[in-house]
């Protein structure tokens with residue numbers, strides 16, 4: 001799952017938690033429903049990277065692809081009544097390393113989704129891939145099955161950096177993977193990380209220049225963070241100091257702007273018209289159904305908004321869906337979002353976007369009146385953190401620099 005998704009229920013729970021409902025069911029809260037996306041989580045990787053806190057696990061010798069697919073179908077079947085009749089604007093197959101799946105499994109997965117959900121004819125279908133697992137034949141097949149966007153976890157082109165990150169590929173494999181991806185789909189994103197162990201600002205800009213030479217429509221630039229419960233958190237590598245990291249961020253922004261990329265979200269840069277529709281839907285407080293181990297979902301109904309999370313362990317998730325007699329063992333969490341939580345959740349996402357969102361999205365997608373946030377809105381404008389434009393909710397440059405302070409006003 002891309003790092004930019006900012007709402008995940010705190011602390012995965014292995015038992016279903018149903019939380020008190022602050023909205024009394026009854027009169028309509030939402031008069032229309034937002035666009036619906038689907039996220040599919042593939043939980044396996046060749047091996048676990050030392051910085052990574054995603055729900056990813058070293059793959060067993062043989063992937064249980066058939067059982068995984070069967071469980072995915074069962075997972076989706078359980079959720080179908082919740083999204084019945086709604087069209088799907090995007091699908092994101094993330095991980096983990098989805099490119100570990102065979103072409104036949106990926107094809108069957110997309111057929112299974114299409115058989116159950118009305119995908120729009122122009123739906124964006126993204127698949128994440130690790131360059132160490134990219135093979136030309138399989139990529140041709142993925143594209144033939146309907147994948148129309150590939151997101152490659154490049155991280156760096158520098159062999160020393162890649163080694164320090166514990167990656168399974170070198171710079172040459174990264175370049176080859178991009179060429180293969182570009183041969184098969186028009187839409188390619190490259191994930192790069194910066195502020196890497198031992199990296200200098202010049203080294204960081206070399207990575208950016210190499211990425212730019214491929215001319216992909218989208219680039220994601222993530223500041224390496226030391227996440228709790230990772231190997232890097234326990235044994236921190238020597239990282240660039242704050243001054244160097246700031247310099248990297250500034251120079252990345254300037255270089256990508258010069259190359260014609262729009263910096264439309266904290267970590268996301270796109271050529272005009274090439275923004276990631278799936279991620280935009282998260283940030284614009286759209287709906288998403290998340291299936292697969294550890295996947296998160298947000299679903300709106302006329303009278304409530306629901307957040308869900310699947311159990312994280314792949315084996316437990318498959319067993320619960322395929323073998324268990326219990327009804328909801330595959331669900332770690334399913335809870336109605338309280339009215340008091342909605343302003344913060346909405347802002348946490350919307351304020352990440354350089355253009356913000358239309359102010360009308362707030363009542364449309366939370367069911368709350370704009371008056372509910374009139375006070376923090378006014379305070380943020382007064383502090384110079386939010387634009388004065390009443391038709392948009394948009395952070396100023398200062399607001400984006402002090403994003404946490406701005407978001408906290410809506411807590």
Ligand SMILES: C[S@@+](CC[C@H](N)C(=O)[O-])C[C@H]1O[C@@H](n2cnc3c(N)ncnc32)[C@H](O)[C@@H]1O
Nearest residue numbers: 001051052095096129130153191222223224225
């Ligand atoms: C789920 S990974 C998907 C790609 C694939 N698994 C891979 O690594 O090649 C999504 C992206 O998150 C970024 N990422 C993961 N852990 C990170 C961390 N600790 N700090 C910053 N970015 C991170 C990486 O750029 C990675 O490509």
Ligand code: SF4
Nearest residue numbers: 045048049052056096
């Ligand atoms: S390959 Fe990607 S998802 Fe897997 S452990 Fe490494 S960063 Fe995490």
